[in-house]
Amino acid sequence: MAGRVALVTGGTRGIGAAISKMLKLRGYEVAANYAGNDVAAKAFHEETGIPVYKFDVGDYAAVKEAVTKIEKDLGPIDIIVNNAGITRDATMRKLDRSMWDAVIDTNLGSCFNVCKAAWDGMNQRGFGRIVNIGSINGQGGQYGQVNYAAAKSGIHGFTKALAQEGASKGITVNAIAPGYTDTDMVSAVPPNVLEKIIAKIPVGRLGKADEIARGVLFLVADDAGFITGSTLSINGGQHMY
Ligand code: NDP
Numbered sequence: 001m002a003g004r005v006a007l008v009t010g011g012t013r014g015i016g017a018a019i020s021k022m023l024k025l026r027g028y029e030v031a032a033n034y035a036g037n038d039v040a041a042k043a044f045h046e047e048t049g050i051p052v053y054k055f056d057v058g059d060y061a062a063v064k065e066a067v068t069k070i071e072k073d074l075g076p077i078d079i080i081v082n083n084a085g086i087t088r089d090a091t092m093r094k095l096d097r098s099m100w101d102a103v104i105d106t107n108l109g110s111c112f113n114v115c116k117a118a119w120d121g122m123n124q125r126g127f128g129r130i131v132n133i134g135s136i137n138g139q140g141g142q143y144g145q146v147n148y149a150a151a152k153s154g155i156h157g158f159t160k161a162l163a164q165e166g167a168s169k170g171i172t173v174n175a176i177a178p179g180y181t182d183t184d185m186v187s188a189v190p191p192n193v194l195e196k197i198i199a200k201i202p203v204g205r206l207g208k209a210d211e212i213a214r215g216v217l218f219l220v221a222d223d224a225g226f227i228t229g230s231t232l233s234i235n236g237g238q239h240m241y
Contacts, residue, residue, distance in 0.1 A: 179235025
């Protein structure tokens with residue numbers, strides 16, 4: 001599998017950075033995407049040597065252009081990790097349309113945009129590995145996250161439907177549903193709320209980004225071709241049904 005090209009969206013920080021690094025360590029050619037944090041992306045690139053590509057995964061045209069550039073630079077994309085995600089939390093009373101659109105476009109629309117841009121090539125070559133990063137809150141819902149839970153839940157449906165289309169073409173499509181994981185996204189949660197969240201995690205701590213990356217590594221392997229349409233929960237035992 002050495003030399004296979006992987007695009008990791010949101011691949012310069014948090015869970016995505018751990019995924020990018022782990023894939024590179026195992027011999028994959030990695031392209032790491034990001035949205036706007038140039039400082040973090042530069043530091044990531046200097047640390048890892050992984051090329052970084054700035055584009056908005058929610059922008060269909062920008063994704064198409066970027067995928068063409070990545071394929072020109074590194075070769076055809078064999079692996080997509082749809083990891084880029086944001087939160088814009090508010091209860092329904094305060095949630096406005098722009099917060100809804102931003103979360104749906106970035107978390108769910110992105111999966112369509114990126115897969116669409118690389119899908120024909122994967123079909124022609126008869127190989128593809130797609131991993132979509134969902135969430136425990138897409139499985140069980142979460143107070144104040146109507147937009148995020150809808151987007152993440154949508155990812156799980158997207159995964160199962162696309163898996164059926166890719167199955168006969170050597171393309172697997174799976175999802176990972178992380179539980180609360182120690183990244184900038186979770187640092188934004190107020191400490192008193194976070195304390196209550198951790199109390200509900202049976203293993204008694206937040207997940208580590210590397211622990212989510214481990215699942216990606218498993219699902220993208222050449223010999224993982226019989227695993228498709230599945231959701232791998234990595235959540236310290238918080239959600240088991
Ligand atoms: P972070 O906020 O730490 O990192 C997010 C990454 O996504 C950054 O690289 C960011 O780029 C990128 N990004 C955000 N918006 C866009 C966009 N429009 N276009 C391209 N890139 C974008 O997030 P996490 O690592 O915590 O989360 C990663 C994924 O895991 C997300 O999908 C999240 O929903 C999911 N998840 C996280 C959990 C957690 O507890 N942390 C739990 C369950 C799921 P930039 O650096 O430029 O801002």
